Amino acid sequence: MTNEFPDGKRWKRAEHDVTILAPGDVHKVARSRSNSGGGGGGGSNARASQELSIQTRIFKIIVIGDSNVGKTCLTFRFTGGGFPDRTEATIGVDFREKAVEIEGETIKVQVWDTAGQERFRKSMVKHYYHNVHAVVFVYDVTNMTSFCNLQTWIEKTAKLLFYTPLTGAEGSWFKPQGRQNMEGVLVVGEGARPLLRRDLPSPIVEPPQDPERDEAVKKTRQSDPREPLMHGTSSAPVCFSECNSHRVSASVPRVLVGNKCDLVDRIQVPSSVALRFADTHNMLLFETSAKDPKESQNVDCIFMALACRLKTQKFLIYRDVDSEDARVHLTQNCGAKSNCPC
Numbered sequence: 001m002t003n004e005f006p007d008g009k010r011w012k013r014a015e016h017d018v019t020i021l022a023p024g025d026v027h028k029v030a031r032s033r034s035n036s037g038g039g040g041g042g043g044s045n046a047r048a049s050q051e052l053s054i055q056t057r058i059f060k061i062i063v064i065g066d067s068n069v070g071k072t073c074l075t076f077r078f079t080g081g082g083f084p085d086r087t088e089a090t091i092g093v094d095f096r097e098k099a100v101e102i103e104g105e106t107i108k109v110q111v112w113d114t115a116g117q118e119r120f121r122k123s124m125v126k127h128y129y130h131n132v133h134a135v136v137f138v139y140d141v142t143n144m145t146s147f148c149n150l151q152t153w154i155e156k157t158a159k160l161l162f163y164t165p166l167t168g169a170e171g172s173w174f175k176p177q178g179r180q181n182m183e184g185v186l187v188v189g190e191g192a193r194p195l196l197r198r199d200l201p202s203p204i205v206e207p208p209q210d211p212e213r214d215e216a217v218k219k220t221r222q223s224d225p226r227e228p229l230m231h232g233t234s235s236a237p238v239c240f241s242e243c244n245s246h247r248v249s250a251s252v253p254r255v256l257v258g259n260k261c262d263l264v265d266r267i268q269v270p271s272s273v274a275l276r277f278a279d280t281h282n283m284l285l286f287e288t289s290a291k292d293p294k295e296s297q298n299v300d301c302i303f304m305a306l307a308c309r310l311k312t313q314k315f316l317i318y319r320d321v322d323s324e325d326a327r328v329h330l331t332q333n334c335g336a337k338s339n340c341p342c
């Protein structure tokens, strides 16, 4: 049996990981169909509609980490704005998306919330990494084990995704501060200033690994002590081990998120340790709380910083989200056979 679903459409946690859940999107497809099939004056409208949809870029961000660290709650907070009353362990993957507007461009940010429990990850895991544009690693600041396990998560990810460390020269991270417009679209304004991470006692002592890099970091910190850390060395092309011919010509930004900062009395992972770890792995560090409404903008910033970073990568293709051709076909036995079209 084959599960078929339009790529880029909303789907939901399901026994076999794949279900369609998007009446609005179905409507869009139907409208697009009737436009293209309609005669007379519908033609130019259809073209305009198609051009509009073709220009919608989709950024796929995958969220990874131990079970119970709050991945689902973080994605809820970003896409739905609230903190769920109760959550269940994610099975397979949950998919949520949100339209955001960055510098005049509307972008769909797809957030793929993966299962932390190994038994719920199943063989679908490789497909989570299909065309991933960015990765969010989450740990629980009140749970040292979840922090220690990050190394394993990073290694697991690296097996599926050969990422590119970002170079400082490639362009810096945007510092967006979201504000909701009437349609609920997050608008990123200029001169905005999010709290990307907590202030740390300075100076932060780092091992002298690379004098050139250390100098660059020093300069960055001097110019703005709150500037998130971001540096790396190479810019090798990205590829996926399950299909080396995938053309994902993007560097894949990754960020580290320490969640549950509202539980101040129970914090086990010091910020300085987390920052050192993030730095070692060329990641930005965000410390936040999916639960605390005051931190909601911080949660937005995690995804918006990534989206803004991705937006600078012009080579990310435009996707015709309304087109049926944009469908992906998965079978229940996905681990056995790749559906890679190339």
Ligand SMILES: Nc1nc2c(ncn2[C@@H]2O[C@H](COP(=O)(O)OP(=O)(O)OP(=O)(O)O)[C@@H](O)[C@H]2O)c(=O)[nH]1
Pocket: 065, 066, 067, 068, 069, 070, 071, 072, 073, 074, 085, 086, 087, 088, 089, 090, 091, 114, 115, 116, 117, 259, 260, 261, 262, 263, 288, 289, 290, 291, 292
């Ligand atoms: N205090 C506090 N609790 C949180 C926060 N985020 C999540 N939680 C709680 O942590 C528990 C797990 O949250 P989930 O979002 O389901 O965790 P998950 O990482 O998605 O777990 P898996 O689906 O098993 O991988 C739930 O009881 C949440 O209410 C937070 O910021 N603060």
